[in-house]
Amino acid sequence: MSDSVQSVNRREFLKSAAFVTAAAAIARSAPAGQPQTLARRKFGRTDIEVSVVGFSGLMLSAMTQERADKAVARAVEHGVNIFDVAPAYGSAQEKMGPALKPFRKDVFLCCKTRQRTAEGAAKELKRSLELLQTDHFDLYQLHAIVDPVKDVEAALGRGGAMETILAARKAGQIRYIGITAHTTEAAIAAMEKFDFDSIMFPLNFVSFHTGDFGPKILQTAVSKRMAVLAIKPLCRQEWPSAEYRKASRFRNMWYEPISEPAEAQLAVRWALSQPITTILPPANEEVFFLGVQTALECRPLDEQAAEQVRALAGKLKPLFRAGKVIG
Template identity: 30%
Template sequence: MDRREFLRNASWTAGLAGSAGYLAALAPTRQLQELGGRPAVQGADAPGATRSGDMIYRMLGRTGERVSAIGLGGAHLVNRLSTDETVHIVRSALDRGMNFLDNSQGYSDGESEVRVGKALRDGYRQRAFLMTKCDGRTRAAAAKQIDESLRRLQTDHVDLLQLHEVIRLEDPDRAFAEGGAMEALQAARQAGKTRYIGFTGHKDPVVQLRMLSIAQQHGIIFDAVQIPLNVLDAHFRSFGTEVLPILVRDGIGVLGMKPLSAGEIPRSGLASAIQCLHYALTLPTSVVITGCENMRDLDQAFEAARTFRPMNPEEIASLLARTRTAALTGKLEQFKTTDRFDSTAHNPQWLG
C-alpha cells in the first residue's frame, strides 16, 4: 500500500480530522495561535508550567510528571566525545536542571546507553527522567533489547520506553500483531521495567496517525509520542499540522525532536539555533529534545530556555515565510526524504 492509497482508504482519518484542534492546525500560523480552542503556546506561565533557574518545566501529557522543557538527546553523546566527556555533559545537564534524558538501544550500538549508565551513578539516576527506545518489531526481539538497555543503563527501570522508528506503513500492524512489539512494551510496564510507554517516528505523519488509530482500536493511549518539530516541518509532510493536534487533544506528551534538523537549519542561515529552539518551545510540546556534542551546545540549550518567551503570531509568520521555499524540497529534512537517519534500515536485524 502506498501513501496515496493509504490516505484514500483510511476512513478513520475523517474522525481524527473532525476535531476542532485538527482543523485549527491546518494553517501553520494558526496552529500556533489555537489548538482545540485553547492557546497552543506553552510558555513558563502556561498552566502546569514552571521556571526554576535557567530551565522551564512542563507536564508530560496526562502523566503528571514534570519534565524539563528541553531534553538531552542521546544520539550525540558518543560522537567525538570520550566517555569522561559524555559523563561530564550528562551530569552537568542534570546539575543545571535538564532532567529529561533521551536514548535508544541502537545509538552507537548501545555505547550511548553504556556511557549514560556510568553518568547516572552516584545518585544521578534519581534526578533524571530517563527514556530509551527499542527497535524490535516482535515481542521476543523487543523484550531482549529492553533488558539489554536496562543492563547498559545500570538501572532496573526507565521512566519512559518507546518503540523506535515507526516509519513504515506496515510498522503499526507489525507492532500490534500477535507476538508483536507492543506486547513487550506492555509486559515491561506491568513488570515495572518502565513507567510509561510511547513511540517515535520521523518519516511521514501518516504512519504516526495509523499507529495512533490502531492503538485506539486496541484500547491503548500512549503516554508520549516523539515527532520532528521545526521551522521547516510546517511546510513539508508536517507532523506539526497532522499529528500534533491529535496528541494534544488526547493528553499525550509531545516530545519534539530534530528542532535544528540535524544542524541543517542554522547552517543554511534560515534561522539561528536559538530561534529554532524557541520555535519548537512555542509549540505545545512537553519536551524539545536537542543533541549536545559539547559543553557549548549544552550552554546554548540552557540559553534558549533562559531567554524563551512564546513567539507571537507576527514572529511566527515571518519565520515560516522565510523558511517556506527551502522547506518545500525536503532537502533540509533528510530524515524525511532519505534513509540516512533510518537506523533500522541500516540494521534490519534489529527488527527481529
C-alpha cells in the same frame, strides 16, 4: 474537507493550542545566587513534570566517558531532567549509564527498541536496563516507526514487541509507553491502534511551515493528551550541496543544524510556543547547549517573531516534508 478549511482549522487549533505553552513561563525563576534552570511541563496525562529541553543520548556515542560525565552533569545543572537514549545509538547506553547514575532518581529516563517481535524486544530491553544501570525506564518507546504495516502492525500484532512492553510495564520495568515516528502515516496508524503516552516526532518551523510536516501529528497527539517530544527542533535544512557541507564544521551531521544564536532564538521560541512538551536539540554538544541556553532566555513567540519565522522558513529546504520518507 477542503484544503482551505483544513488550513483554517489548523490555524485555529494552533492558536488555541499555543494555549498553555505560550502563556507558560519558559525559564524557571531561581533563588538569589542560584543558576536559572529550564522550565518544566507536564508529561502528557501525568502529573510528572519534565524539562522543556531533553538530552539526546546519541551525542554521548562519540565522547569519552569523562566527557560524557561532564556533559550530563552540565545538562542536569541547567535543569534538564529528561534523558533519551537507544540501543541504535552506538555506545551511548554504555556511556549514559555511569554518567547518569548520580542523578538517576531525579531524572525521567527514556529508552527505545527497534525490535518488532516480542522475543527481540525482550532481549533488547534486558540489555538496555543492564547498560543503563537501572531497574526501570520511565518511558519505553517503539523506535523509528516508519511503515504502517512493517512497523506498526508487526509491533502491535500477535507476537509483536508490544507484548513484551506490556508485560514489562506490569512487572514495573516500564512506567509509560511511547513511539518515535518518522512518517505521518505510520504515526497516525499507531496512535489509532494503541493509547500511547507519548510521541517523539520531528517538529521544527521549517518542515512545519514549508514541508506540511507536523501539524496533523501535533493536533492528533494533543487531542489524545499525549506528551509530545519534538526532535530536530534546531534542524535548519537539508545540506544545500556537498561543497557547502564539506566546508561546515558540522559536516558529520546528516543535515544542517541551526548554529547561529539569532536563528536558534526563532527556532526555540517557535517550538516552545507550540503544544510541545519537550524539545530534543541535535546530538551535537555545541548545538545542544545552544538550545539549552536559548531556552533559558526564551520568551513566547509574538507576531513579529512569527513573521520572521515564516520568512526564514520560506528560504530553506525542509529536511522532513510531506511524502518524503526518512527512516
